[in-house]
Amino acid sequence: MTILNELLLVAILVTNIALSGNSRLKTCIDIVSIQGFALGLLPAVIGLETGMSVELVVIAIAGIVLRGIVFPHLLKKSIQNASASRELKPVVGYFLSTLIALALIAVSLWLSRRLQFLDPSLLLFSTVALATIFTGTFIIVGRRLAVMQIVGYILLENGIYCLGLAFVREIPLIVELGVLFDAIVAVFVMSVATNKIHEEFEHFDVAKLDSLKG
């Protein structure tokens, strides 16, 4: 575990906390972009440690391009003609959200310690992965706007990807790319859907979806 590696992981952790406490949609998307870059670089850094291979380079480039550039771009497009530039009435307030994000990191750390089969050197890795997953789901639960739901989903994806890197170092290229492809399709569909919801209902408040319930 090199300094560089740890630095990236800590960056991801910090972006998680920053996301939970931020209300501006544009800023949130930028933070997601930063997290995407950090995550994309991870395989390359691992490669520096254990020996570079073509696969790792491909995965790193694909990760940086998709998570760092394509996803944020899609998100930005989906809020372009939206009336709201920030989320004003979240389900869970921003101060409380930050505290919860911190608590989730603590829970993740505790859970990672209990993972018997885990190499102790990977403790930070799995903590960051679990914390990202939990923060992602928490954002899905705690925010009203559809864009933030997508942000939550991307975080969830990032966390799962990170967990994969932590537990199974040698993920076959094809699987890795498959996962990425799944994620891009999902984000794409959700962005389009968000746009459509906005066009149709003049808002994209997910909490109002229950008016469709019979």
Added chain:
Amino acid sequence: MILFNVGFLIIALGWIPGLALKKASSINKAGMISTMAGCALVLISSIIGMSGVFVGQLYFFSWRMPFGQALFSMEPLSSFFLFIITLISGLAATYAPAYLRHYGDEPSRFKSHWFFYQILVASMMIVVVAQNAIFFMLAWELMSLSSFFLVEFRNEKAKVRQAGWMYLVFTHIGAAFLLAMFALLARNAGSFDFKAFRESAYSIPKPLSGLVFIFAVIGFGMKAGFFPAHIWLPEAHPSAPSHVSALMSAVMIKTAIYGILMTLAFLSPVSAWQGWLLLGIGLVSGVAGIGMAITRNDMKSLLAYSSVENIGIIAVGVGIGILGQASANGVLAFLGFGAAFFHVLNHSLFKSLLFFGSGAIQTAANTLNINEMGGLLKRMPFTGAAMLAGAAAICGFPPFNGFISEFLIYTSAFSARFETPMVRELYIVLVLGGLALIGALAAYAFTKLGGIGLLGEPRTKAAAQANEVVPAMYVPMIVLASLCLLIGIFPSTVIGFLEPMLSSLNLLPPAAVLDGMLNSLRGIQLSTSAFLAFILFLAIVRKFIARNKYIKVSETWGCGYDKPDAKMQYSSSSFAEPFVSLIAPLTRPKVVGELPALHFPKMKDFKVDVQDPVLDRVVVPAYGWTGKLFGKFSIIQHGNTHLYVLYIVLALLVALVWGLGL
């Protein structure tokens, strides 16, 4: 055996050619032909099977089924039920195309109808031959579902949909009990095969055997329509097309009787209380069913309640049989089970006859309300005569077949021997009194159906314009009516036919007793033949005397009035009034309008609506409570997406913490 396989396949796949056809009438014909062909083949194989040639042989479909093999056999008992299933299904298929013509010409509706019809027939066949519990349950569920969709034939009507749902709910409650029962049996036997159940029958501990029996009575009783689970019958039967009502009422509910008989073989030796229980349930179902039938004005609803009564009589027979086995009284067991078998056969004949008849009247007079009929015997001579024969048979009048099964039960009252005279007297009072009461009430109900509906003068224009239906519809009825008559005249022949089955079930009494029994049946044969000959003689004499004489034909029940009116006749409601007011404390009928009073009364509207007390005061409130109870769970089904995701997150977290932390 090959006959059975081929016939089964023809029925199970017979709906496929219909899919390619475009015209409703050709779809109906295709369905009719394949059903009839398949039924004919299986009918032959079942007659062979009843002689006992397939005893002890197991067959299987080469199909990898979970929990065992798709085993089946053609024991005489199964063959007997197969015989009834195929006979009635074939006749109903003959009747169906002409009847269905009155339901428009939308092809898809008839395609699905024949699909479910043939699946129903095929699944009923499997139910009675299956030798593995899972296989049995699969067929049983298929039977319930296909009949549910058949009831939903006219699903554009809200009432039909409601009736279908009620049937579905009841049949699923029953199925749950059956699953529990089979699970208990399988735990004891270590296998789901019926053979294993039978072999381990003696090793079942007493309490478990009692529990299994109660589950069987509840589970099969839901399908059979034992009181108070009879509620779905009067809802579902009037909603279904008539040939489907005939099939369900005459055949499908009998598979439940088969189920109870089958379960008894898993529980030997039986105990006396089981017999008493079935006897009691049978008597209550009989009296309550026929009592409610009297109050009905809808012909098919009346017939449905009368099915409850007849199932009750069959249950009485089975109960007596169990009492006989439990007290090691071979004669009693023979009489009880014999009466039950006989009545299963008889009821399937006359009940399908009556349902066919009500369907014919429905198409001809465009009504099922007995109040709106009248004078139909003159206008529909074949249908009317066949229905009168069916009504006489169902009341147990000689020379028809219903008399024979009731005669066997009556006889049983005198051959019962119990340790204490008290019990014996109780038994005699219950059986004789109960059956006599049921018989009298049945006569009341069917006098109403025959006398008000078929005799007299038409009460509406539609009834006055009714014409006889096409031969495809009345020929099945005539076949059934003649079978009723033939069985009534030659009962000892039928007993001979059933002998292999009774002996395979160890039910044949000592030869001397059997001979005595057969002798008394031959006595019936002689006296009914003499009676018929006498009637024939009278008819000839009448013809002879009336020859060349002036005969004045006037309106029925004109009572010598100058200008009689159809309104002067008894209506269906007024005929039933004495009984309705007698049981009013139980049923609390709803009265709309008031009776005309004083001289020169004005025009008045008067209507009495009798609700089934079980439906009104048990089932409907129970539905309400269940809805309220489970409505409370809708708090967690609020439609809020955030909280749904939260459930998932919390479940994940709890799972992780539980898995790793503890």
